[in-house]
Amino acid sequence: MTLLTDDQRQLHDMAKSFLAEEGTIKQQLRHWRDTGCKDGFGHGLWKQFAELGLTGIAIPEDKGGLGLGATEAALVLEEVGRNLTPSPFLTTAVATARALEGTAQGDRWFPGIVAGEIVAALAVDEGKHHRPEAVATQATRSGNGFTLSGSKQFVVHGASADVILVAARTGGSAGERDGLTLFAVERDAKGMEVENVTLADASKAARLTLDKVEVDADAVVGEVDGGWAPLSRALAAGRAGSAAELVGLASGAADMTTDYLKARRQFGKLIGEFQVLQHRAAHLFSEIEIARAAAYKAAELLDRGDERAELMTHVAKAKAGRSAALAVQEGVQMHGGIGMTDEHDIGLYMKRQAVLDRLFGDWRYHAGEVARIAGY
Amino acid sequence: MAELDQFRSETRAWLDANCPAEMRQPVKSEDDVCWGGRNFQFQSDAQKRWLQVMAERGWTTPDWPREVGGGGLSPAEAKILKEEMRAIGARNPLNSFGISMLGPALLKYGTDEQKQRFLPPIVRGEIRWCQGYSEPGAGSDLAGLQAKAEDMGDHYLVNGQKVWTSYADQADWIFCLVRTSTETKHGGISFLLFDMESEGVSTKPILLISGYSPFCETFMDDVKVPKDQVVGEVNKGWDVAKYLLGHEREMISGMGLGGGSSLLGKIVGEIEDPALRAEVAAFDVDALAFAAMSERFIDQLKAGEAHPAMPSMMKYAGTELNKRRHELVMAAGGSDTLEWESERTRKGKPAREWLRTKANSIEGGTSEIQLGIIAKHILRLPGA
Numbered sequence: 001m002t003l004l005t006d007d008q009r010q011l012h013d014m015a016k017s018f019l020a021e022e023g024t025i026k027q028q029l030r031h032w033r034d035t036g037c038k039d040g041f042g043h044g045l046w047k048q049f050a051e052l053g054l055t056g057i058a059i060p061e062d063k064g065g066l067g068l069g070a071t072e073a074a075l076v077l078e079e080v081g082r083n084l085t086p087s088p089f090l091t092t093a094v095a096t097a098r099a100l101e102g103t104a105q106g107d108r109w110f111p112g113i114v115a116g117e118i119v120a121a122l123a124v125d126e127g128k129h130h131r132p133e134a135v136a137t138q139a140t141r142s143g144n145g146f147t148l149s150g151s152k153q154f155v156v157h158g159a160s161a162d163v164i165l166v167a168a169r170t171g172g173s174a175g176e177r178d179g180l181t182l183f184a185v186e187r188d189a190k191g192m193e194v195e196n197v198t199l200a201d202a203s204k205a206a207r208l209t210l211d212k213v214e215v216d217a218d219a220v221v222g223e224v225d226g227g228w229a230p231l232s233r234a235l236a237a238g239r240a241g242s243a244a245e246l247v248g249l250a251s252g253a254a255d256m257t258t259d260y261l262k263a264r265r266q267f268g269k270l271i272g273e274f275q276v277l278q279h280r281a282a283h284l285f286s287e288i289e290i291a292r293a294a295a296y297k298a299a300e301l302l303d304r305g306d307e308r309a310e311l312m313t314h315v316a317k318a319k320a321g322r323s324a325a326l327a328v329q330e331g332v333q334m335h336g337g338i339g340m341t342d343e344h345d346i347g348l349y350m351k352r353q354a355v356l357d358r359l360f361g362d363w364r365y366h367a368g369e370v371a372r373i374a375g376y
Numbered sequence: 377m378a379e380l381d382q383f384r385s386e387t388r389a390w391l392d393a394n395c396p397a398e399m400r401q402p403v404k405s406e407d408d409v410c411w412g413g414r415n416f417q418f419q420s421d422a423q424k425r426w427l428q429v430m431a432e433r434g435w436t437t438p439d440w441p442r443e444v445g446g447g448g449l450s451p452a453e454a455k456i457l458k459e460e461m462r463a464i465g466a467r468n469p470l471n472s473f474g475i476s477m478l479g480p481a482l483l484k485y486g487t488d489e490q491k492q493r494f495l496p497p498i499v500r501g502e503i504r505w506c507q508g509y510s511e512p513g514a515g516s517d518l519a520g521l522q523a524k525a526e527d528m529g530d531h532y533l534v535n536g537q538k539v540w541t542s543y544a545d546q547a548d549w550i551f552c553l554v555r556t557s558t559e560t561k562h563g564g565i566s567f568l569l570f571d572m573e574s575e576g577v578s579t580k581p582i583l584l585i586s587g588y589s590p591f592c593e594t595f596m597d598d599v600k601v602p603k604d605q606v607v608g609e610v611n612k613g614w615d616v617a618k619y620l621l622g623h624e625r626e627m628i629s630g631m632g633l634g635g636g637s638s639l640l641g642k643i644v645g646e647i648e649d650p651a652l653r654a655e656v657a658a659f660d661v662d663a664l665a666f667a668a669m670s671e672r673f674i675d676q677l678k679a680g681e682a683h684p685a686m687p688s689m690m691k692y693a694g695t696e697l698n699k700r701r702h703e704l705v706m707a708a709g710g711s712d713t714l715e716w717e718s719e720r721t722r723k724g725k726p727a728r729e730w731l732r733t734k735a736n737s738i739e740g741g742t743s744e745i746q747l748g749i750i751a752k753h754i755l756r757l758p759g760a
Binding site: 261272281290293311315366376 | 638639641642647653660661662666669672673675676679681689692746747748750751754755756757758759
């Protein structure tokens, strides 16, 4: 069944009211942007996530977390998306936590993550596009550990993170899944230069330059040369999660726009009376509902360990990316001039959508992956 | 959960024992589809037997009540049956507007007597129904219909013309909207059932751009209809009509699933053009997402959680998707798929099907009508 359980509905309601009260654009996104916060999010709110148990949403119960699945994460992320709430929830609690699952590094970092004291980041991309197999950062054995050299970009919250999971190559060559290893590198590691970059939506993502960064053998997350396993867990969770966040974002933008159509008067009537806008709004509604169903389905399949989960996760991220792009583009256009102002929130949705679409691969990348899996 | 698991294994075993091998082969042409009815010619013994064994269990209508011959299955059980049938590639034993359209309306609005009289023959595929809705002057503006039924005391006298009556030339009975009052537009419509063999009924197929004639014009000239064949109250047929339309739209939206076939990129042959490959990939994303939506919609519907206007959304999205599917099939096929009569193309199947899909977003209410319904009833936009 694709319907939510009672427990899931309760969690969704809780996330809805929590983020509508505490995670609003005014209190969070605009506040941290306008005060020039270097993290781009509030640690106070992250503590509140912890008080509600949400920091440990994906962390096993025996490690202090809630031990919940991709579906529950998706429900929270929908509300995060709707409110454009900046927080480490997606990358730390949903994606990175999955990579750390069942590893010694997980045992080390989970208590801090659950407590809302630790921010963790994921360093995968090396070029301007998401191509996880193309990782070329080199990890060379030296003494009892490894030295890492290379560069990374689009590392969300990299400069605020306590630990960064860095994908590097211990074998194979760029383009191969084998031979990758995931290392837990502390942010202040010697030889790692961290440039804190502000993105269009006022969120922060770092560029890393690793110059012979020395790590111990126990920094390895999972197995040497077997980094694809934890990495693909994190990417699947991140993609399904960002798809859900995009759906929430799209809904938020569409609702704001529908409200505007019912309030704005021109030519002596409400602009929502014009059929040309009605049909576009109805088409948008349809696209968002379909994206939501795809996002829920991907999460459901991931939670069941179903073999179709990989394909559906690509579908969900692609569909959510496109639907959210339509939502923000129609949103700004239908708002007219006011939609171009910084004062109005609709433009913030457009900027966040661009960032979330690129995160863990944009919709074209995922459509391409669907074709690749299908063999054409 | 254990009960459902047991139901699944029993269903699997029963299907394995009872679904003929031939009925597990994909439908090759329209002739392989079983529509039932008085005049239906079964293509094979297997087709006939498959209908018979499924109808005996009520599984041609799995979720209808047992009292009318249905399967009496819960939504979860009906879903399992569907999944298990799909798993072995079992054909639909019976395609029927009686099942997908009239039945749900009769279950909601029919009298006990009407249910007992009309539903069991639908379950068994004995009576084939057609739909008399549109008229030459009443298409998108359906409630503007003019075919009239005059009260003659013990019966109605029906006169007028219907158009786009699907398969009227092969149907046994018709469910038909007629005007019983001219006082108000929506409030003067009644929902009538009558036998197509009644005196005064005639049909004429309409040749379409596809070269097929799935639709007819239907003429009614002094047709006598007994009064117990009105469904719902007289002059309140619009409620029945709208309810039935919801089910029709649900059925048509299924076209977006492309017959449950695999990804488009897998079936159109080699794609050399990168621009086409990208388009096909974007289509497959939309098709798989729509399949997820379809599953979710049906679950919500059965749980009573679907918004009443959601069939419009599904119909809109599903039919637009199906049109796109066939545009891409034609693009991938190049000049091969332009052939109209050759045996190579099974008499122009790709081109004819492509043209047939253009009706998807017109029949059962155009895409524009569906968008209007979404705008009004879901988004609650003003003046819609």
